[in-house]
Every structure is written in C-alpha cells, then in structure tokens.
Amino acid sequence: MNLKDREEPIELKYFRFLKGRMFLSSDEKQQYANVQKGFEGEVKFDRWIEQNLSCDYLLVKGLLLEHRGELFQIDTLLIFSREIYLFNVKNHVGDYYSNEDKWHFMSGAEIKSPLLQLQRSDFLLQQLLRKLETNTTIKPSLVFIHPEFILYNAPPKLPVLFSGQLNRFKKTLNSKPSKIDRKHERLAERLVSLHLDHSPHTRWPDYDFQQLKKGVTCIKCATFMSDKERKWKCTGCGHEEDNETAILRNAKEYHFLFPDKKMITNVMSEWCEINGSKKKIRRVLSKHFRHLSQGRGSYYV
Numbered sequence: 650m651n652l653k654d655r656e657e658p659i660e661l662k663y664f665r666f667l668k669g670r671m672f673l674s675s676d677e678k679q680q681y682a683n684v685q686k687g688f689e690g691e692v693k694f695d696r697w698i699e700q701n702l703s704c705d706y707l708l709v710k711g712l713l714l715e716h717r718g719e720l721f722q723i724d725t726l727l728i729f730s731r732e733i734y735l736f737n738v739k740n741h742v743g744d745y746y747s748n749e750d751k752w753h754f755m756s757g758a759e760i761k762s763p764l765l766q767l768q769r770s771d772f773l774l775q776q777l778l779r780k781l782e783t784n785t786t787i788k789p790s791l792v793f794i795h796p797e798f799i800l801y802n803a804p805p806k807l808p809v810l811f812s813g814q815l816n817r818f819k820k821t822l823n824s825k826p827s828k829i830d831r832k833h834e835r836l837a838e839r840l841v842s843l844h845l846d847h848s849p850h851t852r853w854p855d856y857d858f859q860q861l862k863k864g865v866t867c868i869k870c871a872t873f874m875s876d877k878e879r880k881w882k883c884t885g886c887g888h889e890e891d892n893e894t895a896i897l898r899n900a901k902e903y904h905f906l907f908p909d910k911k912m913i914t915n916v917m918s919e920w921c922e923i924n925g926s927k928k929k930i931r932r933v934l935s936k937h938f939r940h941l942s943q944g945r946g947s948y949y950v
C-alpha cells in the first residue's frame with residue numbers, strides 16, 4: 650500500500666518554468682539535469698516496486714525528515730512487519746570505481762560518496778525511530794536503477810542493489826512472511842506527518858519579472874507558442890494546446906514564480922504576451938480564479 654506520493658522536487662519546478670524564459674548558466678543547466686535525472690530514477694524505482702511486489706508492505710516515497718536539527722532525505726521506505734528497507738535511489742550511468750570509502754569516475758575525479766549519505770540517513774532514521782519508540786530493524790541500501798551503471802572494485806558487502814540484481818531481490822521480498830497491521834500504518838503515518846516541504850538548502854536561479862521572457866511556453870519543450878485564434882501552437886515541436894489550457898497553465902506558472910504578486914489582467918496579459926483584446930485572458934482567469942476588487946483595481950486569487 651502506498652502511503653505517500655512522490656512530489657516533484659521544488660527546484661525542478663523552478664527550472665522547468667524558468668528554462669525557456671531566461672538564460673541558465675552551465676552550472677545551472679547541470680544542476681537541472683542532475684535533479685531531473687535523479688527524480689526520474691526515483692520514479693522508475695517506484696514503478697518497479699508497484700509492478701513487482703506482491704507481498705504485504707507499506708510504501709512511503711520521498712521523505713525529508715529532521716532529527717535534532719539535522720535534515721536527512723529518504724528516497725523510498727518500504728515497511729514490512731519485521732523490518733524497514735531504506736532505499737536511496739541513484740540514476741548514475743557509466744563506469745565508476747570505488748576505493749575504500751571513496752567513489753570515483755574512471756578518470757579519477759572523486760564524486761560525493763552516495764554511501765556516506767546513505768549511512769547518515771540510516772543513522773538519523775534509527776535515532777528518530779527510537780524517539781518514536783519503535784525498534785524495527787532498518788536495512789539500508791543504495792539502488793542503482795540504471796542498467797548501464799558499473800561500479801568497479803565494489804566490495805561484495807556494499808549495501809547496494811544494482812539493476813541486474815533487482816529480479817532476485819523481488820523474489821526475496823515476495824517470499825517474506827509479512828503482515829502489516831495498524832501499528833505499522835501508524836508508524837508510517839507518523840513519519841509522513843513529520844515530512845518537511847522542502848529543504849532550506851534547495852537552490853534555484855535568481856529571477857525577476859522584468860528579466861523573464863514573456864509569452865506562452867510549450868509544456869513539452871518550453872519553446873514559446875504562437876497564438877492561433879482558439880489554440881496555441883509550439884514554434885519548436887509543433888505541440889498544440891487549446892487556449893484555456895495554455896493560458897491557465899501559464900497563469901499557474903506565474904503564480905508559482907511570483908506567489909506574492911497579484912494576478913492582474915494587464916500583468917497576465919503581458920506575461921502571456923497577448924496582443925490585442927484582453928478578453929481571452931479575462932475569460933480564463935475569471936473561470937478558474939476568484940475575482941476580487943480593491944479600490945479601482947481588480948485581481949484574481
């Protein structure tokens with residue numbers, strides 16, 4: 650049973666909404682690609698669990714928890730009656746090697762060890778569970794979900810699941826005698842209630858309204874779309890969207906990027922770069938948002 654859906658990381662949302670509207674530095678592009686790749690790996694592992702496990706378990710996706718002022722992230726928790734699997738999912742591709750505690754690209758450059766992150770999450774989760782008066786055993790593991798990932802020189806005892814091992818792992822899990830009861834559900838619900846929305850360390854590019862390019866962007870490729878009477882057509886990939894969906898989607902992006910600013914018809918018309926009549930904008934806004942008047946102005950919430 651799934652107790653918490655996976656949310657798209659907030660920085661991924663920022664990058665997605667901003668990429669067509671502003672210049673991103675190569676570091677920012679790299680960060681965007683990394684976050685996106687990581688998220689795709691996590692979703693892939695969710696799907697694997699849901700399609701392959703037939704045993705009795707509770708699934709909790711994407712937790713950000715805190716214990717004694719320390720934040721830690723858990724990609725996936727799989728709760729069985731007698732143990733809890735803690736997975737951190739990695740979507741690395743290519744050849745790497747490990748040497749004692751250090752992990753490297755084949756070129757020799759060191760990468761941040763995913764194992765240290767896992768050990769930290771494991772340690773903090775144990776402490777937290779003790780505080781919640783639960784002493785269920787935690788089994789931590791890194792999951793390398795991409796079939797093209799190789800880690801040379803990996804010690805056999807490394808708590809790692811490579812994609813080629815998942816099928817056997819499935820059999821192990823499915824043969825477990827596990828019976829979930831209310832006690833396990835309460836623990837999972839408690840952990841979900843402790844989940845924090847987003848880490849204060851999350852970073853995304855700085856931006857302001859003036860600097861961002863205006864227009865309606867395509868949901869598929871972020872290129873600007875052109876207005877064809879009742880629909881919009883992407884100038885990049887040719888994707889078409891009806892007027893209402895496209896404007897509403899872009900108004901929601903504006904609201905996400907500028908949560909403190911009011912949605913005024915004129916501003917929204919500039920944001921979507923609607924030339925001529927503002928009727929189009931007004932119709933969509935009044936249908937989907939609440940119209941409020943203040944003095945001589947009016948806006949939507």
Ligand SMILES: [Zn+2]
Pocket residue numbers: 867868869870871872883884885886887888
């Ligand atoms: Zn497109």
